[in-house]
Amino acid sequence: MAGPVLEMRSIVKTFPGVKALSDVTLTVRQGEVHAICGENGAGKSTLMKVLSGVHPHGTYEGDILFEGEVVRFKDIRASEQHGIVIIHQELALSPYLSLAENIFLGNEHARGGFIDWRETLRHATELLRRVGLQDHPETRVADIGVGKQQLVEIAKALSKKVKLLILDEPTAALNDEDSDKLLNLILELKNQGITSIIISHKLNEIRKVADSVTIIRDGRSIETLDVKAEETTEDRIISGMVGRDLDHRFPERTPHEAEEGAAPALEIRNWTVHHPIDQQRKVVDDVSISVRRGEIVGIAGLMGAGRTELAMSVFGRTYGRYAGGTVLKDGVEIRTKSVAEAVDHGIAYVTEDRKHYGLNLIDTINRNISLTALKKVAKRGVVDEQAERQVSEGFRKSMNIKAPTVFEPVGKLSGGNQQKVVLSKWIFAGPDVLILDEPTRGIDVGAKYEIYTVIDQLAAQGKAVVFISSELPELLGMCDRIYTMSAGRLTGEVPRSEATQEVLMRQMTKDKAPTDNAKDEEVTR
Incomplete structure (x- = not known):
């Protein structure tokens, strides 16, 4: 040796x-x-x-x-x-x-x-x-x-x-x-x-x-x-x-049972978006999905499938050129033409790129958390610094953000702790729907489990969660249903009871969504 x-x-x-x-x-x-x-x-x-x-x-x-x-x-x-x-x-x-x-x-x-x-x-x-x-x-x-x-x-x-x-x-x-x-x-x-x-x-x-x-x-x-x-x-x-055995990599979760007759918390119908430069190319092509309160719904797909493009275009149309489709909240059509409109309607989006789009790295934990809902810590248009600190201290403890104080610059935190700050700021905004795009990318298994637990708790509180991930095991471990996408199109919808990595991969590599007959044939097999 x-x-x-x-x-x-x-x-x-x-x-x-x-x-x-x-x-x-x-x-x-x-x-x-x-x-x-x-x-x-x-x-x-x-x-x-x-x-x-x-x-x-x-x-x-x-x-x-x-x-x-x-x-x-x-x-x-x-x-x-x-x-x-x-x-x-x-x-x-x-x-x-x-x-x-x-x-x-x-x-x-x-x-x-x-x-x-x-x-x-x-x-x-x-x-x-x-x-x-x-x-x-x-x-x-x-x-x-x-x-x-x-x-x-x-x-x-x-x-x-x-x-x-x-x-x-x-x-x-x-x-x-x-x-x-x-x-x-x-x-x-x-x-x-x-x-x-x-x-x-x-x-x-x-x-x-x-x-x-x-x-x-x-x-x-x-x-x-x-x-x-x-x-x-x-x-x-x-x-x-x-420092301990992890008997389970995911929190114990009971599949969500939808309330009979209740409208989905979020429904996206026939959503189509063109590429921002090549406007002849559809990056999201006639996609329809829904998620109910208390439900975690996954979106699986290979690179370029259109998952992030779907999320960003719904959240304030921050990607591509809108070409058609509607968004409904609790059964009522809403406008989400800007980020402010989406947030006002109770929709939050945790980006896959926290360093560029999710955080102000040169500012403190304190300021990053309060940023999405300054009105909650303001009096007569002026931020109440004591109230702001109480809020961020509360999240530092409840989310187990490892930092000496809330006045630590976010850029000095580890990736997992930065992700906890991103989640904290959107939870503070009080959304009804959270769209999570690769929420555990680049973080370790211990921090992943903590974030999974937070997501599970949010669903238990009645939040509707859309969970986008490239890691099939975490989709299988966290989600009640999983949609699959390929080349901008929806190719399948798989319930938790039928989902395996093989089934998801088969759906993720299809060219288009199956017909009703094809769906029946798939289930029969």
Whole structure:
């Protein structure tokens, strides 16, 4: 077995009022893929920032040994000179520069003070091919997808003669196909002798690529497991992450029984929306769905199926060009031409992109939560700061938002805690209908369970919930009914009692909704 390439010994990192890391120890062997797991806020990213020099030597306690020698990095450039390169969850690429310019930014091929463009393009082409990209090196980053951008980041790391590659949630924003490409590339780099550390909440991905996994909980290293060992199951890893066994990944739920004769809380009829640029293309095509009070209704579909486009276009027509259809609330047609109209009618939308559309990252928990219903904490048009603080403190405790005070900037919170703030602000608005778009994306299993519990409680209070997710197990675990979509069209409706991953996948890959005869035939089979 290869010896250690990296040792981090008794690392302690403190921020004002918070001890983020407490006596953390990590050992990574030469040539392995080493995973780091833990709940949001456990200290995983902080540990990697210590390693990479983002938090420089002198701001933490403990020792770092790389290739057998003690290293003290004063900044990120110092760690890169040793061959340690970190790729953060938020990619550090300039969208308006070319792939080649991004790869060598700060590390340019220059002669006599001038960039050698021929050498730059030649070397960039080699690196792009090495990570599996055929794009021309002069292509702008803005003109390629997120999956390819992640590969460009790895090409950039390879240009720095990387020995230890650190990837922080590398597949969080990727679809399944792009995720597989990235994971296969990590394995290929392993074959080339490059050691990797991967932070991920996706346990199936860890089992695919990792050799070892270190579990961090509440700022402490708990244990390191051999991923290939028979006893290292997903449940075993989860138990280490949350400090207890999770007998159930979802709250116990009794399927909702609709009240006889009651109109749906929300009904969408024959909804059609065209693409905002290509206005001949329908992104939502004649879709009709409904959800009753106390019911959780799922929407399943592959990437590009039109789930988010449906949600955003209904919620204030914030996506695409409306082409037809009606929205009914409790049996009465309503207007939702703007976000304000949708909110006034008791509809809330939790976006899949919390960092860009769901939160003001530079403002506090306090302000983010009150933002959707300022009238509730205002007197004569002026915000009552004491009332605002009482509200946000109440949510901080009830939602278990891990932060020292409600005046903590939201941008400093972990992903799971940010998501709890998003849910809190919409719950404070007092909606009757909540449309949740990928509400657990990028968060760990412990935080997921807490959010599932909140959603279940909202349904028990009589709220109507639309639950959009790419993860079929959570749709199966949470929903009373599940609609399926493909290419903008509704292709099926499956009750909880008949729903399996196979049934949903079959419906998600259909071209169009089945006829009544086809539905009968499906049930008979």
